[in-house]
Amino acid sequence: MPVRPDSGRVVARRRAINIAFFLAIAILVIALVQISRTGLVIDTSLRSLAPEISQDALSEALINDLSAAASRKAVVVLTADAAAQVTAASEHLRTKLAELETADYRVRQADPAETAADYVRLLEQYPYNFLRPSLATLLSKSGDAELSQWVLEQLYGSAGQVRLTTFERDPFGALNDYAIYLQEQMSGDHPDDVQTVVHNGASRYFTVWQFELPEDGLALNAQAEWIAELDAIRADLQTQFTNVEWLQSGVIFFAADSARAAQQNINVISGVGIAGIVLIMILVFRGARPLAASVLAIVGGVIFAFAICHSLWSSIHILTLLFGASLIGVAVDYSLHLYYFRFAFPSNAAHAKTHFYPALLLSLLTSIVGYSALAMSGLETLQQVAVFSIAGLSFACVWVLFSEPWAVKTLVIKDGLLARFTAGCVQCIRPFAKVKFMIAVSLLLWFVVIVFVGRFVFDDSPKAFITPNPELLENEQRISQWLGEYEPATFILVHGASDAEVFGKIDRLQKLVDTSNILNNAKKNLLGIHTLLPSPEEQLRHQQLNGTFYRNDALAHAMTSTYEIISAEQMSELRGHYEQQSGAVLTPRELMQRLPGLPHLWHEEGQEEGQQEAQEEGETEISPADRRIVTALLIPKNTNLTSLRDAVKLLPDTQWVSLVEETRNGLHHLRTTASYYLGFALLLIGGIFIWRYGIHRGLVLSLIPITVIGAIGLVYLITQMPITLFHVMAAFLVVGLGVDYLVFVAEMSDEEESRQFANALVLSAATSSLSFGLLSLSVLPAVSAFGTTVMLGIIGNLAGAFCLITVWQTLKETNR
Amino acid sequence: MPLLALSAEEKQDILDTPKSCLQYAEFRQEKRLEGLPKPLVSRGRILLDCNHGTLWHTQMPIQETLVYTFSNKHWLVKADGEVQPIKNAAQKRIGDILARIVRGDREFLDKYFRRETEANTTRLLPTQRRLKKYIDNITLDETPEGVRVTVVRTDNQNMQIDLSAMRELTQLDDLSCRALLEADTGCAQLFPAKD
Structure with missing residues (x-):
């Protein structure tokens, strides 16, 4: 053989x-x-679509924490024209949620009381540092009688009905009073409270239900389960209370809606795509x-x-x-x-x-x-x-x-029919398939594109990713207006090198805000570390003021003799403990470390090193040069953002961060950079063509992707379609796919059977068009932009490949 | 079914017998605090109107009145007449539960508690996670003077309320309220003047 x-x-x-x-x-x-x-985890988070924001690593970590926390919150509002209807529906929902909680449902109400309870345990370690503002005023101004009356009210009266601290740590109830104040600050809207608002000229009553999503809340399966559970609760409630409206707000609802749209798209694209391909394969092979x-x-x-x-x-x-x-x-x-x-x-x-x-x-x-x-x-x-x-x-x-x-x-x-179609196409193109003509067309296209470059419409807004569901958006806007919550994507960052410096800057900003009536929000103020923790100076001042309880003889007499609450020895012990605690301060760093459930408003770096060095050098204070602190202030809704932004500009090391603007700037930067890269990619491919096929053929080959990109640009110019990053990114794929066709034409056309490869190209273009054409119909703007551009590119590339077949034949004949 | 109206002859679930809607009682409250060897004792009077709400008027050692309305609005009225709305959720919840117990609101209590009855004692055991965190049980005992309500808390800071001199009222309004309390704090909140 x-x-x-x-x-x-x-x-x-x-x-x-x-x-x-x-x-x-x-x-x-x-x-x-x-x-x-x-x-299996399928991510549906919209945040991961946005570009990285242009902040330093410390600020970015802080913003990512805040965004993650915001995306794990969901709010449901029950609203009706009559308070009684809302009360009845709320009672039903409360009972239902409690039943489901015992049945291990994923849908669970947020419980800020848990974090508040942990916070109180931490506060007990610094029992003399915290005073409710009204008590601080009382201690600095009032006499013996008022002081004794206040203590008795804490012990015997309703003020002490909720006792969060122990008597040993807090004999006069001052810390308990602060803990209750803090609990009120942290709890937010409580579902027990029926609130009222004027909506479209009529009074509406509503209750607010806050939900905390599980850690994996934005993974597809977890999200689907959570939404299904909530939908079941909603359906049950709406069947029984037909006059009560259910509103919902939260990232998860938008993510789930987009995921649903994407899933439908995937099903259609994969289903129709495979069916089309199977049909083509059966017909041809x-x-x-x-x-x-x-x-x-x-x-x-x-x-x-x-x-x-x-x-x-x-x-x-x-x-x-x-x-x-x-x-x-x-x-x-x-x-x-x-x-x-x-x-x-x-x-x-x-x-x-x-x-x-x-x-x-x-x-x-x-x-x-x-x-x-x-x-x-x-x-x-x-x-x-x-x-x-x-x-x-x-x-x-x-x-x-x-x-x-x-x-x-x-x-x-x-493929007789296909061959006839291909031959017909090639025949049609033949009169124009001349190098000079192709150069003229390309120059003309690019001339128009360059001359009218100012007429292109660009869109760098985050809406390039998704179009929010209008119903969800309406819900979101109503809830945001009614509750006056915090802006989810706009923050103020304050930088500094020491706790005192940062608190000082926050204090200056707060004073500026208080005097200028910028916030327009009766319910809420700027939320920052100063809301969660008094400054070190303030804590020391409270320590001093707390001394009034321990040094006041009239109060001691009332406690030991008149009411016989404690003995003289116990009183003496309490005084000793107070003196021992002098100078101890709860720092923001310790607070954040010990209470992970609190909003992560404070990030710092360099402290450990600083501490280490300071310890080595026998210093007790950390050198400010070793530390970098950044803290965020959350802005209440309905704030005059322009005025607040102007106020922020006046303060040093205080920065305005708008994630929407950051995303827009990021997308703009990526889009313009990608355009330069596209030009570079075309040059690179041209170089490869010249290296492999020689200067003449290489230039002819390079001409086609350049012309196709120019033609797509012209289509967008004429149709005034807003160009996003996704259009530019798709152009890279167009170049890749186009070069793919050209390589086959260039490699195969030396053979006599090259016409048959044109059939392969048509089939290839047909299958690709099927997939990308379906993408262009997607409801997601990013996907649609991608599909439309690639679809246009495939048509251009195929026409280019047909031209090339003819040109190649001519070149071959000329060479012979 | 106001609890205040129960008589000593009844040997069943204290919450079971329906009585008058308007009630008066005197209370003695013992509050235990962790680390405090002896309880803090206070005394006062309670008024119940099952349509409006409950008034807890403490007379000694301090004077103040707590107003719990059934429309979910609660106030603290101090001796000098200063009215403060109660904002704290836990404080509102505890006040509401006590008011519902006094009112004998079985429908409400059955939603949040499981009931155990033994001789003259009825024990309410919370069924919901949130309540379980704070309250271990609430016991209602018949006493020769009336009823004893004991709130056993998970942090052992327990509370015992002895109700005595309980009687039904035929009429209760702003004026009679002031007369019964021998004070005028809180009555205006429970019985607001009609426009």
Whole structure:
């Protein structure tokens, strides 16, 4: 039996393919094991879509903490025209929630009392540092009789009915009084209180129900369970109380709504995409093997990509899955090219051709380059999409090569109609497919685009990601107006090097706000560390004032003799303990460490080092130079933000942070940077073309993606469609996919059967169009922008590839 | 079913017998604090109007009146007439529960407590997590003078209220309220003047 001269190379290639495939399977198994450990987590958080904000690491950590805390809160409001209806519905809801709590439901009311109780235990370690403002005034101004009366009221009266502190630590009830005051400050709206508001000219009554989401609240499964439970409670309540309206507010509702929309999109895209591809494969290849191998390439690619991404990030974003669904259209391309190649050049032919393999690898490489550009966006979700796509395509490519001997065994291609269509298209384009004409068109396109560049509409607002559900938005706005809660995405940051410095700056800002009537919110003031903890100076002043209780002889006499509450010895012990505690101060750092349930308003760094050095040097105070502190102040709703912002500007080291503006600036920066990268990518690809195909052919090849990008730009200019970061990112993929087509044309057109590869290109474009075309119909603006751009790009690329086939033929004939 | 109206002959669940809507009683309260060897004792009078609410008027050693209305509005009226709304949720809840016990509001109590009855004692055991954190049980005992309410708290800072001189009233309004309390604090809040 004669041995073919290239049989050694064939065996080596087959071995390499087998190794690559089994390596991929091994990686897949490891990734799946990893998933089995972590569990399946599908992230629906909208925050992870936004770019990193332009803050220093300390401030960013603080803002991330605040955002995370805000996204774990949900509020339900029961409202009706009559107070009695609200009271009855609230009683029903209270009972229902208590029943469900014992049945291990996920939906649980927030309980600030728990954190408040922990706080009281901490306060007891500094029992003399805290006084309610009214008591501080009383202690500094009042005489013996008022003081004794106050103490008796705490012990015998209703003031002491709720006793949060122990008598040993707090004999006069001053700390208990502060603890109750603090509990009131921290509790917020209580569902027992029926509140009233004027809405559309009529009185409305309402109760407020705060819910705390579980830690994994924004993971798809947990979110779905939580929402389902709440919906069941809502349905039950609305059946029984038809006049009571249920309003809800919270990030989870928007996240769940977007996730629902994304899931519907995924179902449609994957369902219609696969059905379309199966139909095309059956019509053209008419065999079970090519169909099965193609479908397995898609399914295997998606599973592989999913497993890799989930292992790397320990979760996968719903948007990644949505973009990933479009992978179906690209992954099937490799099978198409292979079948056309093997149909033209069977592997058992006397002179088997192998030029397909480098073309396939080059094609994969260019797609990888295209998707890698997404990773440069700086958005973690797009980076995940990039990894998902690269992993999926790589696996699909390896699978196609691995399954080749089996898949092409009885290969038949029935594409007469397609061939006629392709030939017709090429024939139509032939008169225009001249290099000079193509250059003229490209120059004209770019001339118009550059001249009218000022007429482009850009949109860098966060709305580029999602369009909020109008009903949810209306609920959110009403609740926000009624409750006067805090702005969720605008903060004031105060920087400093010592506790005293930071508290001093907050005090100055607070005074400025108090005198200028900026807040417009009767219920709430700026919420900051100063709300949760008095400044060190204030604590020491309270210590001094507390001394009035321990040094007042008339009070001591009342306690020991008149009312015989304690003995003289006990009184003496209490005085001794008070003296011992002199100078002790509860710091914000200790407060944050000991009470993780409090809002994380205070971040600092360098203290430990500072402490260490200070200790080594025998110092008791930490050098301010060693410490960096940043603290956030939350702004009540209905505040005049412009005036407050102006006030903030007047103060040193005080900074205004608006996450919406930060996101807008971030998206603007990413979009403009991405545009420069796109130009750079086109230059790079041009360089690769020139290196591989020579200056003349290289320039002709480079002309096509440049023209396609210019044409897409012109479409957006004419239609005045607002261009977002996602349009620009999609342009990278257009370049990647376009280059993919060009590489196949360039590599295959040396063969006589090159026309057949044009059929493969049409099929490839059809399958890709199916996926990305469906993406363009998505209700999510980011996804729609992506799909529309890629769809336009595919049409442009296909037209470009047809031109190139003709130009290539002409060039070949000229060379001959 | 006001608890205040129960007589010593009744041997069943104290909350079971329906009585008059208007009630008067005197109370003696013992409050225990962790670390304090002996209880703090106060005395006063209670007025109940099952349509309006409850007045707890402490007469000694201090003078003040707590007003718990059934429309969920609560006030503290000090001896000098200063009226302070009660804002603290826990304080409101405890006050509300005591007012409902005095009123004998079974529907309310059955929602939040499981009842155990033994001889002349009825024990209320909280069923909800939030209440369980603070209250271990509330015991209602018949005494020769009337009824004893003992609130056993999880932090052992227990409270015992002895109700005595209990009697039904035929009429209760702002004027009679002032006469019964021998003070005019709180009556205006429970019986606001009609416009």
